[in-house]
Amino acid sequence: MTVAAPQRPAAGDARRSEGAKAERRLAAWLCAPAVIVMLAVTAYPIGYAVWLSLLRYDLRFPQEREFVGLSNYLAVLTDGYWWSAFTVTVAVTVVSVAIELALGLGLALIMHRTLFGRGTVRTLVLIPYGMVTVAAAFSWQYAWTPGTGYLANLLPEGSAPLTEQIPALAIVVLAEVWKTTPFMALLLLAGLALVPDDLLRAAQVDGAGPWQRLTRIILPMMKPAILVALLFRTLDAFRIFDNIYVLTRGNNGTASVSILGYDNLFKAFNLGIGSAISITIFICVAIIAFLFVKGFGAAAPGSEPEGRR
């Protein structure tokens, strides 16, 4: 007995670790299909793009293809086109996301308080989000085209807003806001549902008016939902392409970084520079996501949201 006793836990350990090994092996087998698909459709294109971005590779001069290291990136980052496109993109992103947040919050508050026809209201609000962006962009384009557009006709004779930088960008922001505010509102509505009614009643008795209840109770409680909504929308807005492509084709200083990448890849057929631009956008998006998750404590999609009870 006394001899066998110390051996027993050791044997148990061995058995357990063997079981754990088998379990781990099974886990690897079960994950394998998903990992393989991900590698094929995501990792390979990204890796190939990184490789292309390190080459001098112009489809018009395929024989001049050669490895040039980081000089494509140097070319992009020292070029005025990139920085003007970058400024336009950041401006459109910040302005449209800010407006969407304000409007979305307003809509969410209205939808949350709606007593009748809740389903109908939510469906109606979602209509713009359900439309194909390109189709919606064309309707905006017609609306703002002088002569034919009902909106352009409201402007003074002879003005063509889509041909000037600032008015054109304003229209781009308008189209973006019109289209994605419902998405923002729905995400925020889910956050509003997390604020218990009792808390608002308590705040009311404690002496908080409607504005104080919003700023001191509702918004802090909704912070996780707001950050997730902002994260999604900022990432989306930074890659803006279709609205600008349809409305201005990126002319008159309205090109975003995605338009710039498209022009280099598919108009100039310069795979090296185009890929370098794409990878730079990819890095910008990664930085935005990193800032949101680490800087503001937004819950990374899929992880357990912190701060909820």
Add this chain to the structure above:
Amino acid sequence: MAEIVLDAVTKRFPDGALAVSEVDVAIDDGEFVILVGPSGCGKSTTLNMIAGLEDITSGELRIGGERVNERAPKDRDIAMVFQSYALYPHMTVRENMAFPLKLSKVDRATIAAKVDEAATVLDLTQHLDRRPANLSGGQRQRVAMGRAIVRSPSAFLMDEPLSNLDAKLRVQMRTEVSRIQKRLATTTVYVTHDQTEAMTLGDRVVVMRGGVVQQVGAPQHLYDHPANLFVAGFIGSPSMNFMPGTLAEGALQTALGRVSLPDRIRSALESAGAPSEVIVGLRPEHFEDVALVEESKRAAGTTFPAQAEVLESMGSDKYVYFSLSGDRASSTELEELAADAGTAELPSGGNQLTTRLSAASTAAEGEKIDIWFDAAQVQVFDPSSGRNLTA
């Protein structure tokens, strides 16, 4: 400090449901009043109307002599403790307690002093920088109390503040609430469905049923002189025994035998115009093992033989349960009480006699025993209206 007067206060919801019907209660300055009743009786709605969280359909609410029907909650100078505590999860204990003061633009130094004082009273000083999520149930409850008392409001409103605590803590916090209320002498309205809390805490108790006030009075008065079957069955634990009875020639025929009534009850029944079929109510503590009753007192009561079914010895007393033969007493009030207590489906529900005997009794499970009860303690109710005919 203020008195609260409810003058025919009525609440009718937009769908037409009448939640509270013409409640008339005058609460004195510094008084501790309990609103009690089964769920759905309108007690919480009444409290919310006092708080201003629900509109008053008709009637008038006066706090400190002023009509406040149209005033927002923040202009009524009241503090409320919620059943869920409703602590702000994104604020520390200190910020939670300071919140109402901050909103009323009190200067920092005063806020700090008041929060510290309240924290000392409630023994929360070492938890001031923690968040509600890291506190135990009892601590959260105390923070909710703290948030109410820092403002020194003219009245406290409490909506089942103890019902989320476990049984032992609830008893402890009950005395705590009572102590704080006495110390601050602030008018308090307290809602509960627990008749024990109602009996132990309140200066006066308001018993409600279906939005209508049944009786208002001191706890002991409600216990001794319930106005109707509902109050009789609701107040007291274990609750009063009810059985049908027949009145004839000044005596009462019941399943426990013939009870000759004392003169006081007989004249009360006569002047109340009692019907011949009545419901008889007897509290468990008015029964006794006949062997322990003095010979001289026995004649003033009724003795009946019965077989003890279940015996629970509490040390200080013995609870002995018997089955009653014959029909059970039936009235809408009793059915409602049974439904609320969840005993309606029990096979023995309502047709069981609960008695509390002295610990010295030799009663044993399954054995026959002679039980005596005091005829002067019999309460007689009108089965149709539920009114107490002997009160």
